[in-house]
Amino acid sequence: MTQATENATQGGATIFNQLAPFDHEELVFCNDNATGLKAIICIHNTVLGPGLGGTRFYNYASDQDAITDVLRLARGMSFKSSIAGLNLGGAKAVIMGDPTKLKSEHFFRKFGRFIENLNGKYITAEDVGTTMKDMEFIKMETNHVVGLPEIKGGGGDPSPVTAFGVYMGMKASAKETWGSDSLAGKRIAVQGIGKVGEHLVEHLTKEGAKVFISDVNQEALARVSAAYNAEVVAKDSIYGLDVDIFAPCAMGAILNTENINQIKASIICGAANNQLADEKMHGQLLTSKKINYAPDFLVNSGGIINVYSELLGYNRQLAYAQAENIYNQTLQIYKLAKDDQITTHLAALNLAEKRINDYAKVKSTY
Numbered sequence: 343m344t345q346a347t348e349n350a351t352q353g354g355a356t357i358f359n360q361l362a363p364f365d366h367e368e369l370v371f372c373n374d375n376a377t378g379l380k381a382i383i384c385i386h387n388t389v390l391g392p393g394l395g396g397t398r399f400y401n402y403a404s405d406q407d408a409i410t411d412v413l414r415l416a417r418g419m420s421f422k423s424s425i426a427g428l429n430l431g432g433a434k435a436v437i438m439g440d441p442t443k444l445k446s447e448h449f450f451r452k453f454g455r456f457i458e459n460l461n462g463k464y465i466t467a468e469d470v471g472t473t474m475k476d477m478e479f480i481k482m483e484t485n486h487v488v489g490l491p492e493i494k495g496g497g498g499d500p501s502p503v504t505a506f507g508v509y510m511g512m513k514a515s516a517k518e519t520w521g522s523d524s525l526a527g528k529r530i531a532v533q534g535i536g537k538v539g540e541h542l543v544e545h546l547t548k549e550g551a552k553v554f555i556s557d558v559n560q561e562a563l564a565r566v567s568a569a570y571n572a573e574v575v576a577k578d579s580i581y582g583l584d585v586d587i588f589a590p591c592a593m594g595a596i597l598n599t600e601n602i603n604q605i606k607a608s609i610i611c612g613a614a615n616n617q618l619a620d621e622k623m624h625g626q627l628l629t630s631k632k633i634n635y636a637p638d639f640l641v642n643s644g645g646i647i648n649v650y651s652e653l654l655g656y657n658r659q660l661a662y663a664q665a666e667n668i669y670n671q672t673l674q675i676y677k678l679a680k681d682d683q684i685t686t687h688l689a690a691l692n693l694a695e696k697r698i699n700d701y702a703k704v705k706s707t708y
């Protein structure tokens with residue numbers, strides 16, 4: 343639970359006092375006994391455009407856990423789309439329950455009906471626990487869905503574009519740190535070589551970096567290590583490795599006090615969402631240790647850029663061109679952080695919020 347939500351829920355976890363702290367617009371509860379569907383759609387902010395964010399399918403311990411998660415995730419999407427310069431608001435959906443037991447065509451078509459009823463204010467996509475196939479079922483009931491296969495007019499797997507954006511953020515971070523954006527000869531540790539991590543390793547080795555990898559999947563480690571001549575390291579020793587750059591591409595909240603204190607890298611730049619265990623405290627710890635942290639929601643915005651392109655008629659070249667701009671955005675964030683003496687995470691949040699607030703003024707007249 344975020345601090346603001348925690349404060350707001352003290353003295354009674356009413357729904358409205360959970361929406362108020364960050365001005366969430368809508369929370370929609372979707373129930374269907376016939377299919378067992380229990381979903382919550384959260385629309386945080388639609389100043390810049392319709393709220394776009396994936397559907398997470400997870401067996402939450404309680405309704406409150408699901409609400410807390412969807413509120414947090416929807417707000418994160420507002421900032422991600424804003425900083426990426428997209429005309430999109432922030433939203434997210436969560437489906438509660440065991441995906442292995444509940445998933446079926448009619449289950450997702452029913453969910454599609456609920457999305458359709460929001461008339462385009464919410465657009466869904468894949469997230470943890472949902473797949474492209476699930477999106478195809480949703481598409482049977484509504485056009486407000488992206489993340490579809492290329493043969494069905496979609497953009498396919500967004501991971502290559504996400505990885506390219508992270509690569510751009512990393513090169514900009516190198517420029518900021520060493521005066522040159524070349525990664526040739528740099529020692530780079532990549533944590534998690536899944537869909538994004540593997541593509542990132544490909545970019546880095548092509549440029550001549552020495553890459554170290556860790557994962558819990560031994561099969562993937564063997565394959566990626568052989569394909570790119572990357573050195574495998576034990577899962578827990580990745581933090582303390584003697585490297586120039588650390589790229590978290592697995593789970594969130596890994597930048598905690600214990601891990602940060604082991605990190606020898608000068609740059610942290612990776613795809614994982616919500617890397618800072620505590621945004622304020624750990625953002626400041628990184629600054630005090632003179633580690634250049636490239637904000638996760640900026641450098642991993644290639645994924646949302648790719649799905650946004652589907653709304654305009656999918657164009658892979660355009661998606662890559664937009665993701666390339668993450669380089670300039672990252673440099674801008676380092677400058678803002680220095681000028682204002684704040685963390686890079688806060689600088690990125692400020693910039694994202696400013697774009698939303700500025701556009702709210704544009705919208706104030708017809």
Ligand code: NAD
Pocket residue numbers: 500501502504533534535536537538539556557558559562577591592593594613614615642643645646
């Ligand atoms: P993925 O599931 O394909 O890959 C994650 C990898 O991390 C897997 O190989 C998994 O085995 C590994 N892993 C899990 N626990 C680990 C641990 N303790 N140590 C090392 N490795 C571990 O996911 P992905 O699509 O590659 O996404 C990676 C991260 O980037 C996630 O946090 C995701 O939310 C974020 N992200 C992805 C996209 C995208 O386009 N796929 C976009 C934005 C953000």
